[in-house]
Every structure is written in C-alpha cells, then in structure tokens.
Amino acid sequence: MEVQRRLPLNMLATFDQPEMTPNCHRRRQTTVATQALWFLNDQESADAADALARAAMAEAGDAGGRLAALYARLFAAPPSGEEREACGAFLAAQEAHFAADPDADAAHRALSALCQVLMASNRFLYLD
Amino acid sequence: MDPRSPSRRQILRTSSFSLGAVAASWLLRRDGALAESAGLAKPIIGETFDVLPKAPPKPPQARAMISMYMLGGPSQIDLFDPKPELVKRNGQTFDGDLKFDNAAQASREIMGPPWAFHRRGQCGMELSELLPHLGTIADDITLIRSMRTGSNNHVPSNFALTTGAPVHGRPVLGSWLLKSLGSASQNLPAYVALTDPRGLPQEGSENWSQGKLPAVFQGTVVRPAEPRIFNLEAPAHLRGGPQCAQLELLERLNRAHLAEHPGESDLEARLASYGLAARMQDAAREAFDISAEPESIKKMYGVDQPGTRDYATRCLIARRLVERGVRFVQIFCAGQNWDHHGAILTELPNRCGEIDQPAAALVRDLKQRGMLDSTVVHWGGEMGRLPVIQFRSGASDRKNVGRDHNTYGFSQWVAGGGFRGGYVHGATDEFGHHAVEGTVHHYDWLATVLHLFGLDHEALRFRVGPREIKLVEESEARVVRELLA
Numbered sequence: 001m002e003v004q005r006r007l008p009l010n011m012l013a014t015f016d017q018p019e020m021t022p023n024c025h026r027r028r029q030t031t032v033a034t035q036a037l038w039f040l041n042d043q044e045s046a047d048a049a050d051a052l053a054r055a056a057m058a059e060a061g062d063a064g065g066r067l068a069a070l071y072a073r074l075f076a077a078p079p080s081g082e083e084r085e086a087c088g089a090f091l092a093a094q095e096a097h098f099a100a101d102p103d104a105d106a107a108h109r110a111l112s113a114l115c116q117v118l119m120a121s122n123r124f125l126y127l128d
Numbered sequence: 129m130d131p132r133s134p135s136r137r138q139i140l141r142t143s144s145f146s147l148g149a150v151a152a153s154w155l156l157r158r159d160g161a162l163a164e165s166a167g168l169a170k171p172i173i174g175e176t177f178d179v180l181p182k183a184p185p186k187p188p189q190a191r192a193m194i195s196m197y198m199l200g201g202p203s204q205i206d207l208f209d210p211k212p213e214l215v216k217r218n219g220q221t222f223d224g225d226l227k228f229d230n231a232a233q234a235s236r237e238i239m240g241p242p243w244a245f246h247r248r249g250q251c252g253m254e255l256s257e258l259l260p261h262l263g264t265i266a267d268d269i270t271l272i273r274s275m276r277t278g279s280n281n282h283v284p285s286n287f288a289l290t291t292g293a294p295v296h297g298r299p300v301l302g303s304w305l306l307k308s309l310g311s312a313s314q315n316l317p318a319y320v321a322l323t324d325p326r327g328l329p330q331e332g333s334e335n336w337s338q339g340k341l342p343a344v345f346q347g348t349v350v351r352p353a354e355p356r357i358f359n360l361e362a363p364a365h366l367r368g369g370p371q372c373a374q375l376e377l378l379e380r381l382n383r384a385h386l387a388e389h390p391g392e393s394d395l396e397a398r399l400a401s402y403g404l405a406a407r408m409q410d411a412a413r414e415a416f417d418i419s420a421e422p423e424s425i426k427k428m429y430g431v432d433q434p435g436t437r438d439y440a441t442r443c444l445i446a447r448r449l450v451e452r453g454v455r456f457v458q459i460f461c462a463g464q465n466w467d468h469h470g471a472i473l474t475e476l477p478n479r480c481g482e483i484d485q486p487a488a489a490l491v492r493d494l495k496q497r498g499m500l501d502s503t504v505v506h507w508g509g510e511m512g513r514l515p516v517i518q519f520r521s522g523a524s525d526r527k528n529v530g531r532d533h534n535t536y537g538f539s540q541w542v543a544g545g546g547f548r549g550g551y552v553h554g555a556t557d558e559f560g561h562h563a564v565e566g567t568v569h570h571y572d573w574l575a576t577v578l579h580l581f582g583l584d585h586e587a588l589r590f591r592v593g594p595r596e597i598k599l600v601e602e603s604e605a606r607v608v609r610e611l612l613a
Contacts (some may be wrong), residue, residue, distance in 0.1 A: 121385065
C-alpha cells in the first residue's frame with residue numbers, strides 16, 4: 001500500500017495516522033463520532049462482522065452456542081446471564097425482522113449485526 | 129477463522145481508541161432513537177461531562193468563533209504594518225538586535241515591503257495591496273499590530289496562542305469553550321476542524337486537542353474534500369430499525385462495562401460518539417453540502433474560481449456550521465505554508481490570492497445574516513516576520529529571498545463577536561519588529577476572547593488529579609478592553 005506522508009489515507013486519517021512531517025515524535029489519539037460512523041456504516045466493518053458471523057455459525061448450530069463461540073473469540077470469556085439475555089433478545093428480534101426478506105439469510109444477518117455491535121464495544125476495543 | 133475477521137489486536141493496532149473522555153447517555157436517548165426501555169441510565173460514578181448548552185457566568189457577546197489559522201507566520205511587514213522607515217532604509221544594514229531562526233541564511237539587509245499600502249474603508253486603515261478584498265471590510269475588523277508571544281519558533285508560538293503556553297499537551301481554546309459553554313447543536317460535532325486538501329497543519333490533531341480536559345471536548349476533523357464525512361449512510365439492510373437496535377444494545381453493553389471501570393472517561397467518550405454519529409447521519413450531510421447555496425453567495429466567496437475554490441468552500445461550510453449551532457470552527461492551511469523564509473515575492477502573493485476573497489466574504493456574509501455580532505472571526509498566524517532579508521544566497525537580486533521568524537511583534541485581525549470595527553490597535557517599533565505600544569500577549573488575547581464569550585479567565589480552571597490547569601496561567605493577563613466595541 002502506497003501512502004504519501006502528507007496525504008494520509010482516509011481510513012487511516014479517521015483513526016489518527018500521525019502527521020509525518022518532518023517526522024513522528026508522538027502518536028496522538030482521538031475519540032470522535034467519525035470513528036463511530038466507521039464502525040456503524042463502513043463496508044470494511046460490515047465485511048468483518050459478516051465473516052465473524054459465518055465463523056460462529058460454523059462452530060455451533062444454535063443461538064446460544066453461537067453466542068458462546070463469539071464471546072470466547074472476542075472476550076475469552078463466556079457471556080454473563082445478563083449478556084445472554086440482551087444478546088439473545090437482539091438476535092431473535094433481528095432475525096424476525098430480516099425474515100421479511102425472502103432472499104436474505106436472516107439468521108446470518110442477525111448474527112452479523114450482533115458481531116458488529118460486539119466488535120464496536122468498549123470491552124473489545126480497550127484492553128484492561 | 130476467516131482472514132477478513134480482524135483480531136482484537138489488529139483492531140487496536142489500526143485504530144486509536146484509547147482516548148479521551150466524555151459523557152452522554154442523553155445523546156443517545158435524546159432523539160428517542162434509543163430507548164429508556166433498555167434500563168440503561170445508571171448513574172456514572174464521579175463527575176460526568178457533556179456538550180449540552182450551558183450559560184456562561186456573564187452575558188456573552190460572542191456565541192461562536194471561526195478561526196482562520198495561517199500557520200507559518202504571515203509577514204506583517206508586507207501585509208498589515210506599513211513602516212516608512214523600512215522603505216527609506218531599504219537595502220541598508222539593520223543595526224539593532226535580531227533573533228534568527230536560521231542563522232546560516234541570516235542577513236542584516238533591511239527589506240522594505242515590495243508591495244504598496246493603501247488606506248481602506250471609512251476608518252482609513254492601511255492595508256497591503258496583496259489583500260484587496262480585506263480592504264472592503266476594513267470598517268468591520270480590528271487590526272491588531274502588536275501581537276507578541278516571544279517564543280521564536282512555530283510550534284511553541286502556536287501553542288502559546290491557542291493553549292496559553294508554549295508547550296505540548298495542553299487543551300486548546302476551542303476545547304475550553306466547549307467545556308464551559310457546550311454546543312447549541314447536538315446533531316453536529318460541537319468543534320470542527322477544516323483542513324487543507326494539500327495536507328494537515330503542522331502538529332496535526334494537536335491543533336484541536338483537548339489535552340487533559342475530558343475527550344468529549346476535542347475537535348472533530350472532517351475530510352478536506354467531498355465527501356467531508358465518510359460513512360453517513362448505514363448499509364441498506366441495517367437502515368432504521370436494525371441500526372437503532374444495534375445502538376441500543378451497544379449502549380447497554382458499554383454502560384455495563386463502564387460500571388466495572390468507573391472514572392474511565394475515554395469509555396464515556398466512545399459512548400457519546402455513537403449517539404452523535406447516529407444523529408449526524410442526517411444532519412451532517414446537509415450541513416456540509418454547499419450545493420444549495422445561491423450562486424451569488426458562492427461567487428462572493430470565490431467558489432467559482434479555481435484559485436480560491438477550496439478555501440472559499442471551507443469558509444462557506446464554516447458559516448453553515450455556525451449557523452447550525454456549532455461552537456468553534458478552525459480553518460487550517462497545509463503544514464505551515466505562510467513560512468516564507470524564501471521566495472516571499474512569489475509565495476506571499478500566492479497565499480494571499482487563495483484566502484483574501486473567501487476570508488472577506490465570510491465576514492460580509494455573517495454580517496448580512498445578522499450573525500457577525502455574535503461570531504468572533506479570527507485571521508492570523510502564530511508569528512510574523514523580520515524586517516531583514518533571509519536567504520540572500522549570493523544572488524544580487526531579491527528573487528528568492530524571504531524573511532525569518534518574528535514573534536516579538538506581529539499582526540492579526542479579528543471581526544465580530546464584540547470586537548471593535550474599523551480599529552487599528554497597538555504598534556511595533558519603526559522597523560515593524562517589536563511590539564512597543566498596546567502589546568497584546570498571547571495570554572491577553574486568550575483572556576479577551578474568553579471575556580467575549582462571557583467567561584472569566586481567572587475562574588476558568590479544570591482539576592486534573594492534584595492540580596488545576598488553566599487556559600490563561602499568567603497573573604498579568606488582562607482583557608484588552610480597547611479592542612472591544
């Protein structure tokens with residue numbers, strides 16, 4: 001990937017690629033809404049969620065097993081009772097919603113939407 | 129695992145989320161996009177921060193500010209501060225003290241301004257022929273000819289003017305304004321940085337950094353070209369209901385996580401950023417789109433001309449943002465492209481040609497909309513330049529010469545927001561070198577801006593651990609009342 005020092009790539013600029021003129025003596029960080037938009041709406045984010053959902057579906061056949069697989073991958077821990085309840089309700093509602101489209105794999109879409117949430121969550125993005 | 133699925137480590141490497149601070153469940157609930165039903169609104173331990181509008185302690189004159197920041201150091205000698213003595217002694221040796229940034233290329237040969245000055249406006253303000261459009265609004269601006277930071281390089285002088293001290297890591301003026309006043313717009317970032325398509329300003333995002341203030345008060349930079357903000361549209365199948373459900377679940381998970389990590393303000397900042405992102409999907413597209421502006425307005429700014437198009441567009445966007453309640457907008461140049469150590473004869477006219485018409489149009493447009501009285505417009509750099517030649521390099525002509533740094537006396541102009549129109553303040557010595565009359569130090573400048581926003585620079589403090597930080601640290605700082613209407 002060719003990157004011109006003075007003209008940061010858009011995605012990298014969104015996530016604080018440092019200014020490289022004359023050199024980078026310090027990394028700076030921001031937490032702004034344009035980054036949230038990336039997690040919510042960018043194709044890259046959607047593709048990653050789709051792929052993670054497919055992987056979880058390959059590991060388990062039911063919603064509970066898939067959720068456990070996702071939590072193991074993302075957080076190295078099983079979901080708590082409250083998380084099982086919240087994520088389970090989300091999956092059921094979204095699957096029902098997507099089922100209205102006969103061409104869609106409703107279970108995959110719902111799970112992918114959940115993956116996107118989990119990967120955008122602070123628990124995933126911040127190391128303790 | 130599918131290689132497209134990023135690992136946690138990859139995500140952390142390519143993004144920089146470990147920041148900041150902010151608070152704001154209200155953001156998410158405000159539009160009803162996110163339900164109370166999720167039972168989320170647990171009180172957060174410790175103080176929380178938001179950008180909801182807040183009344184200042186004193187009635188404000190100014191409600192918003194647009195800063196056209198000319199990093200590099202526009203030459204006050206050639207643009208704002210005519211000195212007959214320099215014309216008279218052009219080519220002679222300067223015998224006073226000089227401080228050079230580049231000693232190897234230094235000289236003592238006096239260089240009078242190669243451009244003419246004319247009296248402009250009813251007030252008769254003398255301005256360079258390089259800024260013909262500025263002359264048309266001379267009666268609306270305050271020209272300060274006696275700015276001083278005394279930190280003779282770009283970065284320290286920049287931070288002195290914008291953060292109150294010539295060091296890294298302090299909160300900028302815009303962040304202090306957000307902390308104190310919040311924002312009238314909850315659908316747009318409260319503080320927006322508009323950068324040049326040719327590159328970021330020197331020091332990049334530190335120019336809109338909140339330092340040790342909570343991260344909710346940092347500036348948001350948008351792209352320098354269309355689309356100004358990416359990803360304003362949700363994927364088709366997630367639009368509407370599904371995305372609302374995602375945001376609701378995300379907030380619920382993040383709140384539970386926050387409860388286990390009390391006092392981590394960066395976590396709160398991310399919570400708030402999702403609420404704003406959700407609302408920006410509608411508001412930002414409209415705010416940043418100048419296509420519906422009348423042709424006459426676009427022409428007034430110079431959107432129709434290639435040389436001024438970019439800066440004109442950003443000035444017009446700045447006006448649209450302030451109109452929609454954004455508190456603080458900065459319009460930057462690339463790098464420090466007013467830093468004319470050499471080739472000032474060609475480069476200074478180039479820079480002026482890009483910004484003169486748009487900057488004047490911005491003031492005129494704000495005025496005709498009745499917004500100028502409540503909007504501070506600032507135009508200036510972090511330094512000025514020396515009255516002597518730099519970069520003679522053996523040539524007999526002055527084709528490639530420039531001027532070295534000067535932070536001891538330089539000029540900037542301001543308009544609106546309570547500043548006094550048609551007024552020239554302060555003076556430098558007979559060589560345009562040191563401010564000698566009505567000196568406006570960086571801390572005086574900041575105290576004055578705060579005053580116009582109804583804030584007291586003495587009282588403006590923020591506790592970080594055991595100590596307090598202030599925008600204005602100097603006890604001798606004063607509100608420069610002569611500048612006020």
